[in-house]
Amino acid sequence: MTATRVTPIHPFHVTDRLSESLKRSAAGRAAARLATRAVPTHWSFMFAEVALYSFIVVLVTGVFLSFFFDPSSTVVTYQGAYQPLSGIDMSRALDSTLHISFEVRGGLLIRQAHHWASLLLLAALAMHLLSMFFTGAFRRPRQLNWFVAFAVFALCLIAGWTGYALPDDMLSGTGLRIVHGVILGIPVIGTWLAFLVFGGQFPSQIIANFYPVHAIVVPLVIVALIGVYVALLISQRPAQFAGPGRSNDNVVGIPLLPRYAALSGGLFFLVFAVILLISATVTINPIWNYGPSSPGDASAGSQPDWYMGFLDGALRLVPPGWEFELFGQTVTVAVLAPLAVVGGFMAVVALYPFIEAWITGDRREHHILDRPRNAPTRTGIGVAGVIFYATLWGAASSDIVATQFRVSIEAVTLLYQVTLLIGPIAGFLIARQVALALQRRDRELVLHGVETGRIVRMPGGEYIEVHRPLDAYEQWRLVDFEEHAPLMLRPDAQGRITVSQWLRARLSRFFFEDRVRPVTRKELRRGRGVESNRDHLLL
Ligand code: HEM
Numbered sequence: 001m002t003a004t005r006v007t008p009i010h011p012f013h014v015t016d017r018l019s020e021s022l023k024r025s026a027a028g029r030a031a032a033r034l035a036t037r038a039v040p041t042h043w044s045f046m047f048a049e050v051a052l053y054s055f056i057v058v059l060v061t062g063v064f065l066s067f068f069f070d071p072s073s074t075v076v077t078y079q080g081a082y083q084p085l086s087g088i089d090m091s092r093a094l095d096s097t098l099h100i101s102f103e104v105r106g107g108l109l110i111r112q113a114h115h116w117a118s119l120l121l122l123a124a125l126a127m128h129l130l131s132m133f134f135t136g137a138f139r140r141p142r143q144l145n146w147f148v149a150f151a152v153f154a155l156c157l158i159a160g161w162t163g164y165a166l167p168d169d170m171l172s173g174t175g176l177r178i179v180h181g182v183i184l185g186i187p188v189i190g191t192w193l194a195f196l197v198f199g200g201q202f203p204s205q206i207i208a209n210f211y212p213v214h215a216i217v218v219p220l221v222i223v224a225l226i227g228v229y230v231a232l233l234i235s236q237r238p239a240q241f242a243g244p245g246r247s248n249d250n251v252v253g254i255p256l257l258p259r260y261a262a263l264s265g266g267l268f269f270l271v272f273a274v275i276l277l278i279s280a281t282v283t284i285n286p287i288w289n290y291g292p293s294s295p296g297d298a299s300a301g302s303q304p305d306w307y308m309g310f311l312d313g314a315l316r317l318v319p320p321g322w323e324f325e326l327f328g329q330t331v332t333v334a335v336l337a338p339l340a341v342v343g344g345f346m347a348v349v350a351l352y353p354f355i356e357a358w359i360t361g362d363r364r365e366h367h368i369l370d371r372p373r374n375a376p377t378r379t380g381i382g383v384a385g386v387i388f389y390a391t392l393w394g395a396a397s398s399d400i401v402a403t404q405f406r407v408s409i410e411a412v413t414l415l416y417q418v419t420l421l422i423g424p425i426a427g428f429l430i431a432r433q434v435a436l437a438l439q440r441r442d443r444e445l446v447l448h449g450v451e452t453g454r455i456v457r458m459p460g461g462e463y464i465e466v467h468r469p470l471d472a473y474e475q476w477r478l479v480d481f482e483e484h485a486p487l488m489l490r491p492d493a494q495g496r497i498t499v500s501q502w503l504r505a506r507l508s509r510f511f512f513e514d515r516v517r518p519v520t521r522k523e524l525r526r527g528r529g530v531e532s533n534r535d536h537l538l539l
Contacts, residue, residue, distance in 0.1 A: 034234070034256060034257075035255070035256055035257040036255055036256070036257075037251075037255070037256045038238075038251045038252065038253040038254065038255060038256075039238060039251075039253045039254055039255070039256050039260040040238055040239070040240035040241070040251060040252060040253035041253055041254060041260075042240075042241055044131040044135070046267065047124050047125075047127040047128035047131060048124075048128045048149075049264055049267055049268075050120070050124040050267070050271055051121055051124035051125045051128055052226070053267065053268045053271040053272065054117045054118075054120040054121035054124060054271060054275065055117075055121050055156075055222070055226070056268075057113060057114075057117040057271070057272060057275050058114060058117045058118050058121055059219060061110045061111075061113045061114035061117065062114055062215060062219070064110045065100060065110060065111060065114055066215055068096060068099060068100045068104050068107065069093070069096050069097065069100065069166070069211075070092045070093060070095070070096040071093055071166065071207045071208050071210075071211035072091065072092035072093060072207065072208060073091045073092070073093065073168070073203060073204070073205060073206070073207050073208065074091065074092050075089050075090065075091060076089070076090065076091070076092055076095050077089055078090055078094075078095055078098065080095065080098050080099055080102060080103060081102040081103050082098055082101075082102050082288050084288070085098070085288060085291065088291070088292065089292065090168070090291075090292035090293075091168045091207065091292065091293070093166060093167060093168040093207045094167055094168045094169055094287065094292055094293070097111070097166070097167040097168075097169070097287055098287065098288060101287070101288065102288075109276070109279055109280055111285075112278075112279035112280075112282075112283070112284050112285075113275055113276060113279040114163075115163075115279075115284045115285055116275050116278050116279050116282075116284055117275045118156075118159070118160050118163065118305075119284075119305060119306065119307075120271075120275060121156055122153070122156050122157070122160060122305075122306075122307040123306075123307075125149070125152065125153045125156060126153065126307070128149060129146075129149055129150060129153060129349075130382070130386070132145075132146055132149065133352070133378075133382050134370075134372040134378075134379060134382050135239075135241075135369035135370050135371075135372065136366065136369060136370035136375055136378065137239050137369055138352065138353040139353065139356075139357070139362065139366040140357065140362075140363060140364065140365050140366060141236055141365050142232075142236065142239065142353075143353040143354060143357070144232060145229065145232050145233070145236075146352070146353050147350060147351075147353070148225050148228055148229045148232070149229065150349060150350045151225055151350075152222055152225050152226065152229070154346070154350075155218050155221055155222050155225070156222065156307075157307055157308065158213075158218055159214060159218045159219065159222070160305055160307060160308065161175070161304075161305075161308055162210040162213055162214035162218070163214050164285075164304065164305055164308070165206070165207070165210055166207060166210060166211065166214060167285070167287050168203075168207055168292070168293050169285075169287035169290040169291065169292065169293060170290035170291050170292065170293055170294060170297065170302075171285070171287075171290050171302055171303075172293060173203065173292075173293025173294060174293075174302045175304055175308075176202075176203060176206060176293070177202065178312070178315070180194055180198060180202050180203075181335070182315070182335050182339070183197060185332045185334070185335030185336070186335065186336070186339075187326075187329070187331050187336070197209065203293065237251055237367055238251055238253065238367075239366070239367050239368070239369050240252060240253065240367065240368065240369065241368070241369050241371075241477075242368050242369075242371070242476065242477050242480035242481065243473065243476060243477055243480075244472055244473050244476045246368065246480075247368070248365070248366070248367045248368055249367075251367075303396065303397065303400075304396065306393075309392070309393040309394075309396035309397070310342065310389055310392040310393045310396070311338075311342060311392075312395075312396035313391070313392035313393055313394065313395030313396040313398075313416070314338035314341060314342050314392050314395070315334075315335075315338050316395050316396065316398055316413065316416075317338070317392070317395050317413060317416055317417050317420060318333070318334040318337055318338060319417070322334045322337065342392075345385075345388065345389075349385065356378065358504065359504060359507040359508050359511055360484060360487075360508060360511060360512070361487050361504075361508065362484070368480065368481075370481065371477075371481065372435065373434075373435040373436075373438040373439050373442070374435075374439060374481040374518075375435075376431075376432045376433075376435035376436050376439070376514065376515070377432060377510065377511045377512070377514075378511075379431050379432065379435045380427070380428040380429070380431040380432035380435070381428065382431075383427040383428060383430075383431035384424035384425070384427050384428040384431075385424070386427070387419075387423040387424045387426075387427040388420065388423070388424045391416055391419045391420045391423055391424075392420070394416060394419075395413070395416040395420075398412045398413055398416060432514070436514055436515075436516060439516040440516055442478045443516060443519055445470060445478060446470065446475055446478050446479055446519045446524065447519060447523060447524070448467050449467035449468050449469040449470060450467060450468045450470065451465055451467060452465070452466045452467065452468050453465070454466040475524075478519075479518060479519045479524065481518050482518070483515075483517060483518050484511070484512045484515065485512055485515075486505070486508045486509040486511070486512045486513060487504060487505050487508040487509075488505070489501060489502065489505040
């Protein structure tokens with residue numbers, strides 16, 4: 001009899017070996033490292049995710065719309081389902097957008113979702129940039145992150161603005177007419193540039209020209225930039241707020257897989273649900289009420305989407321008569337001045353991390369985020385920037401303010417002009433002082449604890465109020481920040497001081513002259529000693 005050897009075949013043998021070799025591969029090791037990565041949590045970190053998820057909704061709904069939208073300015077007579085516009089001449093673009101709204105099943109919901117998601121996208125991006133700014137998250141090694149995030153914001157502005165123009169209704173036509181006028185107002189090249197962008201006399205081929213920019217070029221560049229941003233995030237250690245056990249050399253947070261991924265996935269569905277809920281219940285851009293584009297008939301109350309308001313406001317605030325003659329040509333400053341002011345503002349925002357690093361000379365890596373109060377000058381600058389933007393933004397509604405409050409448009413414009421000049425300076429000064437005062441209060445709290453309101457008489461007859469020391473967590477949060485000092489002016493070998501050195505030293509003094517020193521270990525020990533002695537006496 002011959003003995004037969006039976007080799008047991010485990011049903012999962014092949015897959016086990018496959019998964020083992022996958023785990024050992026370079027990709028597998030990288031994935032394992034990523035999976036165990038700690039991700040710090042804070043509510044302000046959610047803005048970037050909300051922006052990403054809104055962008056996904058915009059992409060998906062945009063693809064749906066593109067099946068039905070016709071980007072053509074050819075005039076047709078409307079014969080669709082919306083009776084009040086029946087028999088009216090309009091472009092194919094508007095005709096197809098009305099078709100999407102009234103005849104395509106679910107079309108209106110998707111159109112509204114596209115519009116609401118784009119509004120949320122820009123709001124979330126703006127909040128993300130603001131939180132990055134006020135916490136100093138743009139400092140080394142994240143200067144490029146800021147630049148990329150800002151570029152995404154600027155591109156989303158372009159996408160939103162070109163999208164707003166596509167339906168070719170009265171509002172989009174008014175916006176396009178304004179832009180046409182602005183381009184024409186640029187000296188020397190204005191007329192050619194307008195011809196290039198619009199493809200001929202207004203409105204010409206503008207819808208057909210904008211459509212590929214809106215639906216393909218800009219979204220593709222945004223996707224590429226999001227890729228760069230994610231790659232940067234993976235290659236860097238995540239920034240975190242100060243807290244017990246957190247330092248520049250570690251990361252305290254939850255694991256990327258599965259906890260963070262599950263939370264973030266939940267947030268995606270929440271964002272998606274909220275956008276759909278708003279889109280199903282709140283009308284946005286009811287083009288059927290506005291009718292076809294006819295810029296000459298635009299009425300008071302014609303508003304762009306919220307994020308473009310600041311450009312409209314900048315144009316409205318230029319005083320009348322700002323123009324002059326040069327070589328027989330009229331040069332209108334009314335267009336150049338707002339372009340220069342807004343362009344300059346955007347450039348400063350985009351380059352701020354590099355400007356601040358140059359002024360402060362701070363080339364260190366920062367992984368602990370600042371509390372805004374601990375960087376009073378930066379916080380002041382941020383508040384000034386927000387007031388500047390908000391004033392321009394508010395000025396875009398100057399006609400509504402004038403009609404609602406029954407005041408002259410000139411008075412409202414003057415009010416906004418004054419606010420634009422004084423508001424940012426006042427905002428800067430107040431915010432900086434408030435930040436410094438809050439820092440002093442933190443110092444006081446750390447060294448002397450929280451006032452309890454309990455007054456006790458000491459054996460010697462002295463009355464004191466009992467202070468409760470802060471717990472370790474709170475104390476860590478309040479003391480963990482870096483000290484900065486103004487740069488010293490150092491002449492070179494020839495004893496000279498260059499203009500740039502002088503300027504840098506002046507700006508650095510402006511940044512750090514008024515400052516509150518962080519509590520030192522020595523002070524902390526001394527403070528604790530006093531408190532514990534006092535507690536001992538009182539108990
Ligand atoms: C950051 C990206 C985008 C933003 C901010 C954006 C924003 C907008 C806005 C505000 C409108 C006007 C909506 C309305 O009629 O009320 C619009 C229209 C439109 N968008 Fe986008 N969009 C983006 C990307 C896309 C993409 C990727 C596509 C297609 C693949 C697309 C296709 C369209 C089409 C076809 C319209 C015209 C139809 C309509 O107005 O309803 N969009 N977009």
